[in-house]
Amino acid sequence: MTVVAKYGSGLVRTKVLADPDDGFFTWVRTAGDSRTEPLEAPSPAVLDSLRALEARPADGTGVRCALPRAQDGELRYPQLPGRSSLARLLTLGNPPPHSDPPAPSPAGRALDGTETLLHEFGRTLRRLHTTPLPARDTGGYALPPAWRRLRAWADAPAHGRAGQLHGLVRALLGTDRWRRVEAWLRELAPGEPLTLVHGAPSLGKLVPSERHGTAHVLLAGEDIGFAPRQWDVGWVVAELREMRFFAARLPRPEAGWEELEEAFLRGYGETGDTAVGRAAALRVLLHLLDLSVLVTWDEEEVRRTVALIAELMDEQGSGQ
Numbered sequence: 001m002t003v004v005a006k007y008g009s010g011l012v013r014t015k016v017l018a019d020p021d022d023g024f025f026t027w028v029r030t031a032g033d034s035r036t037e038p039l040e041a042p043s044p045a046v047l048d049s050l051r052a053l054e055a056r057p058a059d060g061t062g063v064r065c066a067l068p069r070a071q072d073g074e075l076r077y078p079q080l081p082g083r084s085s086l087a088r089l090l091t092l093g094n095p096p097p098h099s100d101p102p103a104p105s106p107a108g109r110a111l112d113g114t115e116t117l118l119h120e121f122g123r124t125l126r127r128l129h130t131t132p133l134p135a136r137d138t139g140g141y142a143l144p145p146a147w148r149r150l151r152a153w154a155d156a157p158a159h160g161r162a163g164q165l166h167g168l169v170r171a172l173l174g175t176d177r178w179r180r181v182e183a184w185l186r187e188l189a190p191g192e193p194l195t196l197v198h199g200a201p202s203l204g205k206l207v208p209s210e211r212h213g214t215a216h217v218l219l220a221g222e223d224i225g226f227a228p229r230q231w232d233v234g235w236v237v238a239e240l241r242e243m244r245f246f247a248a249r250l251p252r253p254e255a256g257w258e259e260l261e262e263a264f265l266r267g268y269g270e271t272g273d274t275a276v277g278r279a280a281a282l283r284v285l286l287h288l289l290d291l292s293v294l295v296t297w298d299e300e301e302v303r304r305t306v307a308l309i310a311e312l313m314d315e316q317g318s319g320q
Contacts (some may be wrong), residue, residue: 001015001017001019001020001026002018002020003015003016003018004016004017004018004083005023005084007085007171008032009032009034009290009294009295010030010032010033010293010294011031011034011035011290011294012029012030012032012035012039012293012302013029013030013031013032014028014029015025015027015028015029015030015144016083016084017027018083018206019249023073024078024079024080025080025081025082025083026076026077026078026079026080027070027076027077027080027207027219028074028075028076028077029074029075029076029077029185029219029222030073030075031073031075032294033157034293034294035249037050037224038073038074039068039073039074039075040070040075040222041067041068041075041222042067042221042222043072043134045134045135046134046196046221047067047130047208047221047316048134048295049065049131049134049196050065050128050131050196050220050221051068051194052131052134053065053124053127053131054066054067055219055301056118056215057215061120061201061209061213061214061215061216062120062123062124062125062215062216063117063120063121063215063216063217063218063312064125064215064216064217064275065124065128065218065219065220065222066079066080066131066217066218066219066220067221068219068221068287070221071168075221075222077217077273079218080213080217081207081210081211081215082207082208082209082210082217083210084208085202085204085205085206085207085208086117086202086203086204086206086207086208087113087202087203087204087206088204088248089208090114090203091250093141095201100236101286101320107112109135111201113196113208114260114262115137115256115259115263116209116263117216117261118260118263118264118267119205119264119267120216120265120267121173121201121206121216121218121236121267122236122263122264122265122266122267122268122269123267124218124273125127125198125201125218125232125233125236125267125268126267126268126269127221128196128197128198128232129195129196129197129198129232131196133194133195133196133226134196139229141194141226142225143188143227144198144199144200144223144224144225144227144231145199145225145226145287146199146200146223147188147199147227147282147286149230149286149289150185150282150286150289151185151188151191153166153184153289154181154182154317156190156311158253159294160163160293160294161293161297163287164297165288165289165292165293165302166298168306169285169288169306169309171301172306172307173306173309173310174224174312175250176269177310177313180313180316181285181313182202182281184278184281184282185282187278188227188228188231194226195225195226195228195229195233196224196226196230197224197225197227197228197231198218198220198223198224199223199224199225199227199232199276200223200235201218201220201232201236202235202239203236203239205218205219205220206218206219207219207293225312226273228275229232229272230271230275230276230278231275231279231280231282232279233265233268233271233276233279234275234276234277234279234280234281234282234283235279235280235283236264237261237264237265237276237277237279237280238281238282238283238284238287238312239283239287240257240260240264240306241257241261241280241284242256242284242287242308243307244258244261245256245308246304247277260277270294271309275315275317277315278310278316280312281309281312281313282301284305284308284312285309288302288305288306288309288312
C-alpha cells in the first residue's frame with residue numbers, strides 16, 4: 001500500500017494508505033505524542049451494538065459507519081472509499097480526487113454535493129442515537145473521552161499552556177459566562193434518557209466517497225460514550241459555525257455555511273432543546289483547548305475564538 005496522506009497533532013495522528021489493487025483506502029489512527037496511552041477500540045458489547053450501522057444504506061449511497069480494528073497500538077479502518085475527510089476538503093479547498101469539479105456557487109450556496117452529504121450525515125447520526133444500549137460493563141456508562149478531557153481542564157487546569165489558557169478564557173468570558181460553562185459541563189453527567197453517542201462526530205471523520213454509487217463513511221468507535229444525544233448534534237453544529245466564523249481564511253469563504261448547517265439538522269430531525277446550543281459552545285471551547293495546548297499558542301487566535309464562544313453562549317440567554 002502507498003501512503004497518500006499523513007497529518008495529526010499531539011492528540012491523534014492519521015495516516016491514509018491506498019490499495020492499488022482495488023482502489024480503496026485504509027485509514028490508520030494512532031495516539032499523538034501528548035497521549036500517554038494508545039487509542040482503544042470500544043468494548044465488544046458496544047461494537048456489537050454498532051454493527052448494523054456498518055451496513056450499506058438501502059439506496060447504496062448515504063453514509064454508513066466504519067468501526068475500528070485494533071492492531072499493534074493502532075486503530076485501522078479498512079476498505080474506505082476516500083482519502084480525505086470533509087473537513088480537509090472544506091478547509092483546503094480540494095474536491096475529492098476522481099470527482100467532477102464543484103459547480104459554481106451563486107448566492108453562497110454549496111452546490112457540489114456537500115449539502116446532500118451533510119443531510120445524510122444527520123440521518124446516520126440519528127440512527128446511531130437510536131441504537132439499543134449495550135449491557136452495562138464494569139466501567140458503567142461513561143461520558144465520551146472528549147467531554148471528560150474538557151471537564152478535567154475546566155475543573156483543574158494544569159500548568160503551562162493549559163493553565164495560561166484557562167486564565168485568559170475565564171477573563172475574556174467573564175464571571176457569569178464561565179459559571180455557565182461549569183454548570184453545563186456538570187450537566188453532561190449521563191442521566192435519563194441515556195443515549196449511545198459517537199462522542200466526537202467531527203467532519204474530520206466524515207469521508208466522502210470517491211467512487212460513484214458507494215456510500216460515504218463516518219469513522220466511529222474510538223470516542224464512543226454515553227450522554228444526551230444533543231451533545232453529538234451540537235458538536236457538528238459547532239464545527240460548521242466555527243468554519244463560518246473564520247470563513248474569510250478558507251478557500252471557500254462563500255460555501256453556504258448556513259445552508260450546510262440547515263441540511264445537517266434537517267437530516268437529523270428534531271433535536272429537543274437548548275442542549276444543542278450549549279454543546280456547540282463547549283465544542284468550540286474544546287477545540288480551542290486542543291489547538292492552544294497541543295498545536296501552538298496564539299493569543300490573538302484565543303481572543304477571536306472566545307468571541308465566537310461568547311456569541312454561541314449568548315444565543316442561549318443568560319438564564320440558560
